[in-house]
Amino acid sequence: MVASLAIEAVGIEKVFGQTHALAGLDLAVQPGTILGLFGPNGSGKTTAVRVLTTLLRPDQGAARVAGYDVVTQAPQVRRLIGLTGQSTALDESLTGSGNLVMIGQLCRLPRQAAQHRAGELLARFELTDAADRSVKTYSGGMRRRLDLAASLVTRPPILFLDEPTTGLDPRSRLVLWDIIGSLVADGTTVLLTTQYLEEADRLADRIVVVDKGSVIAQGTADELKAEVGGDRIGVTVAAESDLAAARDVLATHAEGEVHMNVERRVVDAVVSAGARSIPAIAAAMSTAGVVIDDVGLLRPSLDDVFLTLTGHATDPVPMASHEAELA
Amino acid sequence: MTSTLTSAQDEPLPSRTWWSVRNALVLARRGVTRIIREPSQLLDVTVQPVIFILLFVYVFGSAIKLPDHGNYHEYLVGGMFGMALTGTAQGTAVGVSTDMATGLTDRFRSLPIARSAVLTGRVLADLLTEVIAIIVLVITGLAVGWGIHNGIGDALAAVGLCLLIAFAMTWAGACAGMLVKNPETAQAVGFIFFLPMVFISNTFVPTQGMPAWLRTVANWNPVSAVAAACRHLFGNPNPSAHITAWPMQHPELATILWSIGLIAVFAPLAVHLYRRKALQ
Numbered sequence: 060m061v062a063s064l065a066i067e068a069v070g071i072e073k074v075f076g077q078t079h080a081l082a083g084l085d086l087a088v089q090p091g092t093i094l095g096l097f098g099p100n101g102s103g104k105t106t107a108v109r110v111l112t113t114l115l116r117p118d119q120g121a122a123r124v125a126g127y128d129v130v131t132q133a134p135q136v137r138r139l140i141g142l143t144g145q146s147t148a149l150d151e152s153l154t155g156s157g158n159l160v161m162i163g164q165l166c167r168l169p170r171q172a173a174q175h176r177a178g179e180l181l182a183r184f185e186l187t188d189a190a191d192r193s194v195k196t197y198s199g200g201m202r203r204r205l206d207l208a209a210s211l212v213t214r215p216p217i218l219f220l221d222e223p224t225t226g227l228d229p230r231s232r233l234v235l236w237d238i239i240g241s242l243v244a245d246g247t248t249v250l251l252t253t254q255y256l257e258e259a260d261r262l263a264d265r266i267v268v269v270d271k272g273s274v275i276a277q278g279t280a281d282e283l284k285a286e287v288g289g290d291r292i293g294v295t296v297a298a299e300s301d302l303a304a305a306r307d308v309l310a311t312h313a314e315g316e317v318h319m320n321v322e323r324r325v326v327d328a329v330v331s332a333g334a335r336s337i338p339a340i341a342a343a344m345s346t347a348g349v350v351i352d353d354v355g356l357l358r359p360s361l362d363d364v365f366l367t368l369t370g371h372a373t374d375p376v377p378m379a380s381h382e383a384e385l386a
Numbered sequence: 387m388t389s390t391l392t393s394a395q396d397e398p399l400p401s402r403t404w405w406s407v408r409n410a411l412v413l414a415r416r417g418v419t420r421i422i423r424e425p426s427q428l429l430d431v432t433v434q435p436v437i438f439i440l441l442f443v444y445v446f447g448s449a450i451k452l453p454d455h456g457n458y459h460e461y462l463v464g465g466m467f468g469m470a471l472t473g474t475a476q477g478t479a480v481g482v483s484t485d486m487a488t489g490l491t492d493r494f495r496s497l498p499i500a501r502s503a504v505l506t507g508r509v510l511a512d513l514l515t516e517v518i519a520i521i522v523l524v525i526t527g528l529a530v531g532w533g534i535h536n537g538i539g540d541a542l543a544a545v546g547l548c549l550l551i552a553f554a555m556t557w558a559g560a561c562a563g564m565l566v567k568n569p570e571t572a573q574a575v576g577f578i579f580f581l582p583m584v585f586i587s588n589t590f591v592p593t594q595g596m597p598a599w600l601r602t603v604a605n606w607n608p609v610s611a612v613a614a615a616c617r618h619l620f621g622n623p624n625p626s627a628h629i630t631a632w633p634m635q636h637p638e639l640a641t642i643l644w645s646i647g648l649i650a651v652f653a654p655l656a657v658h659l660y661r662r663k664a665l666q
Contacts, residue, residue, distance in 0.1 A: 209493065
């Protein structure tokens, strides 16, 4: 094992009954970087986080956080990590401030210091106005922010974020992305799990794609996208009867196969020149007498990445391909 | 602030114990704050016993005759203390399973704090619930004609026994809370145990009228022991004194032994279940 890695997992396995949640997962995270653990529901992301945060003992393999073994040196590991799980781990009856002060005091801060730290974090996460309200009254975005704040009370150098923005509206997601970005700017190492490629794309230095409990691909966002096959152009035609003609036109510009979706009246294909080929394609459609409603660039979505890498589709994730265009 | 990162494992043992106590107190204060902010969660241990008292005193009580013509109001209230405090274990189960379900327990487990602190804090906070339950019972009891006849020392001893057995029961509640999947199930499971424990006892009616086998169960029920001990110490009618079953002859000692037994079984089991979560 290399001592200088912030997070390292070697062949960790975990079986729950019949399910192989982790099937020999390997991870290596350099200090001060963000690793995005990317995969669909049930791919083992959360199990991996639970093992690395000492909550779960692996059946096989070993993992180290900041050089400490997560099983035999769990107390040392706990002192260096922050964890924001999928569910907001807060006391609903306490106030926002009360939750943070409690965590601070549990981590051995004197009461005053804990209150001071809570105030700092509430201000940073724009929760000062809600500091004295019950968490019960918080919106989803506020809860996530407070939950993240709770994992930062002790200024842990290594942070685990398990799907930090799942279920959030786009605005709250952007706020959280900014916060996570600023943490890494301060030198924090982050391991982030996500089902959203654009989240990994925007935040992570490296992305590890997991499926069925093991790593199936890794690299930077660009490397992974290249693997998926680059930019696709999608053309929506006005009349279904034009679909076949549109496919023939697109085929002359495409690299490889043209997909046709009759229901949505869309043909799409990979093009080498990306967005720059749009005018030529639009002109060619017009020449061929095809009336088009829309023509545009389709970014690789979660489903594209998965289809390409594994040959099987992910569970439908409502936002993935749609939000790709926002990000 | 980096002082939070000092190494707990390198610390000498007294210091570690001290921090465990401190952590348990922080978590106990969390429980107290919850009660202050949301008194409605005390309905189980406040309103429910009051309803039972009113129901039995004014509805069923008129049809219940005590063996030696004692005052049923005094008999009932004296026995209600055991029931009310047994009920707090249900609250413990619901609280523990709620923390499990929300992920708060995972957060605590990912912090560098003593494993025992989370459970100890919970059980300590529940002691406050129990004290509140006692105050409500005393006031309600006095209002329906119950009284303390053996002096304040004996009365305090009765209260002490109640708190002891309640403390023991909360460990059982904590175990139940960790074994079930969600707070709703905890509530249901708590009720399934609570009802027979309370009704197959001498809390509401003397056991003398029960069928022989059921009478044996009732006489050895810890709830009967607490009820009999309270009646004896408060100076309330205690027909159980005529029963030869050992716990009814020595209700105070029986309560203490039951408590020790329950703690010996359920406290280590609770800690074990809490740790075992790491393997699942």
